[in-house]
Amino acid sequence: MMWVVWRQQRSIVVAFFAAAVVFVIWLIVTGQHEQSLWNQYLAAPCKGRLSSITRDVNYCAALEAKVSVSGAHNDDVATVIGAIYAPLLGLILGVNAVAREIEQKTNRLAWTQSGSRSKWLRSKYLTGVTTIVVICTPLCLVLSWWVRASHDAARIVPKAFPISGFVEIGYGVFCFVLAVAVGLLIRRAGWSLAVCIIFFAGVFLSFADQVRPHLVTPSVMTVQGDQMEAGSSSGFYSSGGTPSNSWQLNQGFVPVTTKGIPSQALIGKSERAMGVCEEARVQGSYCSHHLHLRTVAIYIANGQYWTLQLLEGAFYVGLAALLAGISFLGIRRIRA
Numbered sequence: 001m002m003w004v005v006w007r008q009q010r011s012i013v014v015a016f017f018a019a020a021v022v023f024v025i026w027l028i029v030t031g032q033h034e035q036s037l038w039n040q041y042l043a044a045p046c047k048g049r050l051s052s053i054t055r056d057v058n059y060c061a062a063l064e065a066k067v068s069v070s071g072a073h074n075d076d077v078a079t080v081i082g083a084i085y086a087p088l089l090g091l092i093l094g095v096n097a098v099a100r101e102i103e104q105k106t107n108r109l110a111w112t113q114s115g116s117r118s119k120w121l122r123s124k125y126l127t128g129v130t131t132i133v134v135i136c137t138p139l140c141l142v143l144s145w146w147v148r149a150s151h152d153a154a155r156i157v158p159k160a161f162p163i164s165g166f167v168e169i170g171y172g173v174f175c176f177v178l179a180v181a182v183g184l185l186i187r188r189a190g191w192s193l194a195v196c197i198i199f200f201a202g203v204f205l206s207f208a209d210q211v212r213p214h215l216v217t218p219s220v221m222t223v224q225g226d227q228m229e230a231g232s233s234s235g236f237y238s239s240g241g242t243p244s245n246s247w248q249l250n251q252g253f254v255p256v257t258t259k260g261i262p263s264q265a266l267i268g269k270s271e272r273a274m275g276v277c278e279e280a281r282v283q284g285s286y287c288s289h290h291l292h293l294r295t296v297a298i299y300i301a302n303g304q305y306w307t308l309q310l311l312e313g314a315f316y317v318g319l320a321a322l323l324a325g326i327s328f329l330g331i332r333r334i335r336a
Contacts, residue, residue, distance in 0.1 A: 009093055013131055016089050020135055023081060024142050030078075031149035034070045038151050041067050074152040082143050082163035086136045086172030087204075091196050093131065094179025097124040099192040102183065117331045124180060125324060132172040140166050154245040156305045158208055165309040170316035175200055177320040181327045207315070213249055215311045216304045220261055223251065223295040245302040253293040261298060 042048045046060035098121075140163075147155050147164040155164035162168055178200060183192045223241050242248045252267035253274050270293050277287035288294065300308075 009096055009127065009131070012089075012092055012096060013135070016085075016092075017135055020085070020139050023085070024139060027078060027142050027146045030070075031146040034067075034151065035149035037063070037067050037070050038149075071150055071152055074150060078143070078146060078150070078152070079159060079163060082139075083168070085139065086132065086168040087175040087200055089135065090128075090132055090172040090175030090177075091179045091193060091200070093128045094176040095183055095189050095193045095196070097128055097176075097183070098180045099183030099187060100189040102187045103189055118328055121180075121328060121331050125177070128176045128180075129173055132176060133169060136169045136172055137166070140168055143168075154247065154302065156245065156247045156300060156302055156308065158212075158247075161208075161212075161308070165305070167309050167313045167316070170313040170320075171200075171204070174316040174320040174323075177323045177327070181323045181330075184327055184330055203319075207312070211315075212308060212312060213300070216300060216307055218249055218261060218298050218300050219246075220296055220298050223297050242297045242299040243301060247300040249298045249300065251295065251297040253288065253291075254296050256292050256294045258296075262296060 040046075041060075041063050045056040046063060143163045144155070144165060147153070147160050153160040155161065162171070175196065179192060179196045182196050182199075183189070186192045186195065221242065250264070250267065253270035254262045254266055255270065258266065270291075273291055274287050274293065277291060
């Protein structure tokens with residue numbers, strides 16, 4: 001039965017494998033080019049900034065322009081394609097595995113002669129999940145390298161997080177199991193795919209915006225007044241501000257006596273007080289001293305990256321396991 005399942009999805013696997021090879025080649029070529037430019041820009045005499053440079057300012061300005069142009073299409077290509085590859089592979093494999101079979105009624109032979117329904121479904125899961133893991137693991141490794149080489153963004157920020165580790169495999173497995181479960185219910189390939197795309201997009205965006213920032217305890221620091229922008233391993237950072245490669249969640253004014261992580265309500269109240277003061281009297285840092293306020297930044301440090309990857313991956317894999325269990329229970333009630 002495993003061989004039959006493989007033959008049914010062979011064309012899909014070949015197409016996605018070919019796309020992955022082309023994408024990997026593009027990542028390697030662009031990553032090496034951008035890494036070379038960044039190595040020059042971060043080295044002397046530029047050292048990742050234009051300030052305090054007199055003799056080599058023209059050279060550094062030209063090099064900075066090259067760095068900027070080299071990554072102009074990173075968001076459009078690597079981030080977008082990298083983020084949707086595994087989910088799309090999972091959805092198409094899942095829809096083809098169940099919804100299309102039921103729609104074309106080719107499942108009847110397997111359900112009536114070739115074995116039990118549970119064995120049929122188990123073969124679908126094993127083949128589909130194995131395919132996703134085998135294809136996506138090398139791609140994740142290359143994408144993780146590309147994020148570092150291109151300096152497109154710190155790996156922990158929302159822009160790069162889905163493509164900078166192995167959580168994308170969790171997305172793909174979840175999408176496959178979701179498509180199988182929805183296919184058992186709707187039994188139409190087109191409608192199943194549409195419903196799954198909408199559902200996954202909702203879960204993905206909601207989790208990234210509402211859940212991920214709260215998975216770990218953030219850090220807080222007082223922001224210095226004289227911040228200097230300079231190049232770092234992820235692009236730019238401000239010395240005196242949040243550490244390089246961290247994920248800044250919020251920044252604002254709070255009373256100098258505030259301890260721990262300030263609430264959004266406290267930051268908002270302090271910001272309004274500063275606004276009233278500055279409208280009445282603007283004298284440099286007068287308002288912050290007069291109101292006894294300090295500027296703080298709330299951020300998640302780079303050291304929390306793998307914890308976030310593990311927790312988010314566990315969420316999607318756990319949700320996939322729950323859907324798989326429901327599917328095994330539900331398949332017994334479906335008429336052939």
